[in-house]
Amino acid sequence: MERISDATISRLSQYYRTLDRLIEQKIQTVSSDEIAEIDGVTSAQVRKDLSFFGSFGRRGLGYNTRDLKTNIGYILGLDKIWNVALIGIGNIGRALVDYSEFKKQGFIIKLLFDNDPEKVGNIINNLSIISFSEVHEHLKVEDIHIAIVAVPAKVAQSVVNKLVEAGIKAILNFAPISLKVPRGVMIKNENMSIELEALSYHLKNKYKK
Amino acid sequence: MERISDATISRLSQYYRTLDRLIEQKIQTVSSDEIAEIDGVTSAQVRKDLSFFGSFGRRGLGYNTRDLKTNIGYILGLDKIWNVALIGIGNIGRALVDYSEFKKQGFIIKLLFDNDPEKVGNIINNLSIISFSEVHEHLKVEDIHIAIVAVPAKVAQSVVNKLVEAGIKAILNFAPISLKVPRGVMIKNENMSIELEALSYHLKNKYKK
DNA sequence: AATTGTGAACCTCTTCACAGCT
DNA sequence: AGCTGTGAAGAGGTTCACAATT
Numbered sequence: 001m002e003r004i005s006d007a008t009i010s011r012l013s014q015y016y017r018t019l020d021r022l023i024e025q026k027i028q029t030v031s032s033d034e035i036a037e038i039d040g041v042t043s044a045q046v047r048k049d050l051s052f053f054g055s056f057g058r059r060g061l062g063y064n065t066r067d068l069k070t071n072i073g074y075i076l077g078l079d080k081i082w083n084v085a086l087i088g089i090g091n092i093g094r095a096l097v098d099y100s101e102f103k104k105q106g107f108i109i110k111l112l113f114d115n116d117p118e119k120v121g122n123i124i125n126n127l128s129i130i131s132f133s134e135v136h137e138h139l140k141v142e143d144i145h146i147a148i149v150a151v152p153a154k155v156a157q158s159v160v161n162k163l164v165e166a167g168i169k170a171i172l173n174f175a176p177i178s179l180k181v182p183r184g185v186m187i188k189n190e191n192m193s194i195e196l197e198a199l200s201y202h203l204k205n206k207y208k209k
Numbered sequence: 210m211e212r213i214s215d216a217t218i219s220r221l222s223q224y225y226r227t228l229d230r231l232i233e234q235k236i237q238t239v240s241s242d243e244i245a246e247i248d249g250v251t252s253a254q255v256r257k258d259l260s261f262f263g264s265f266g267r268r269g270l271g272y273n274t275r276d277l278k279t280n281i282g283y284i285l286g287l288d289k290i291w292n293v294a295l296i297g298i299g300n301i302g303r304a305l306v307d308y309s310e311f312k313k314q315g316f317i318i319k320l321l322f323d324n325d326p327e328k329v330g331n332i333i334n335n336l337s338i339i340s341f342s343e344v345h346e347h348l349k350v351e352d353i354h355i356a357i358v359a360v361p362a363k364v365a366q367s368v369v370n371k372l373v374e375a376g377i378k379a380i381l382n383f384a385p386i387s388l389k390v391p392r393g394v395m396i397k398n399e400n401m402s403i404e405l406e407a408l409s410y411h412l413k414n415k416y417k418k
Numbered sequence: 419a420a421t422t423g424t425g426a427a428c429c430t431c432t433t434c435a436c437a438g439c440t
Numbered sequence: 441a442g443c444t445g446t447g448a449a450g451a452g453g454t455t456c457a458c459a460a461t462t
Contacts, residue, residue: 006407008431009407012406021362021386040389042433045432057444059442060441061443061444062443077406077414080413091305092304092308095301101385102401146405169415172405172408186412188405188408190401191222193311197221197314198222199381199395200316200355201218203355203378214452240420254453260422266423267421267422267462268421270421
């Protein structure tokens with residue numbers, strides 16, 4: 001298959017959520033123009049993004065909202081259940097444990113890890129926090145597909161190394177640091193400061209241009 | 210000034226953090242090649258990104274870590290203090306209140322808002338949660354520059370509308386929905402599901418290519 | 419000898435524009 | 441008549457490659 005850009009994939013995620021809301025509003029048909037308007041892109045962009053994966057609309061009529069949502073869900077792998085382990089039960093980690101948006105899309109947090117002896121054994125959302133030293137065995141048993149790393153920057157690389165050793169192939173990193181992973185392992189970063197700093201940059205330059 | 214791409218700005222944020230760590234390690238000089246290696250980009254990319262704003266290195270020698278950090282900080286507006294209001298004190302909001310990375314970069318959360326009467330009046334990190342209906346007056350008094358929106362998707366657009374009315378020009382949105390803002394107002398989205406879904410897409414397609 | 423700064427080449431992504439369906 | 445699907449054109453971002461500098 002042709003290599004698809006990250007930008008296209010993340011727009012598909014957006015369209016998916018937009019379709020979800022349209023369906024909630026009992027809207028059955030939508031045009032690329034309407035999706036584009038809602039998501040702040042061009043209609044050609046919407047059609048092009050979809051065209052990499054097939055033809056999901058009907059000329060002259062638009063797209064059936066349910067069908068398109070199902071198709072995009074299938075493209076993104078949201079038709080599957082993904083088992084997730086969360087490492088680091090600090091502020092961010094705790095917020096993610098019951099972030100309903102994840103569960104809604106089929107990402108089920110099945111294991112919680114932390115290294116703080118004060119936290120190990122505590123129960124959050126019916127899950128007992130496990131010591132990270134035991135990560136290897138548990139990941140296998142629970143068939144974990146994705147690890148979310150929400151540990152301090154200083155220890156993030158060593159945590160990721162251990163996860164990779166344990167066979168994890170997909171990591172979502174919340175630590176504000178660039179991490180190295182071997183080929184074949186995917187890592188995506190969620191660095192909340194970066195967007196804030198972009199706002200800072202624009203505010204600062206607003207009245208200069 | 211020439212229009213700078215978002216990609217360049219977010220890489221500058223990365224370099225900034227990398228320099229911070231190099232300085233902590235008492236490293237005084239760094240080459241574009243070394244920064245590139247750490248952050249997973251090419252050295253030409255590092256030099257090009259910097260070149261939009263000036264010449265910060267010395268040929269044959271590289272960059273002084275402290276100077277470069279100061280310069281990037283200045284470019285991004287991190288030499289200033291930015292007053293931030295946080296709207297929505299749920300799971301995510303609570304995690305952000307004491308997310309130390311923000312404070313470290315000069316983003317100070319000064320006001321907390323929520324509409325839940327159970328929460329209004331509660332104190333978190335020395336800040337009393339205020340009813341969102343009073344947002345207008347408070348934003349003025351505290352000279353707020355940036356609003357972080359961490360409310361449910363259903364109410365996010367109406368919250369943003371009120372913030373815009375109150376004169377806010379920069380918004381960081383955590384609700385998983387595309388929001389409309391008038392020209393002149395900047396909005397950045399932090400949609401944690403999008404990155405997870407990109408991982409899902411790649412896992413699903415891993416063994417097909 | 420080493421490394422920056424940068425125009426030019428290259429590549430990738432977006433938009434245009436229209437043929438093709440409904 | 442209306443809207444999709446898509447090749448081609450255009451815009452924008454990245455990498456190359458080398459002159460300039462220390």
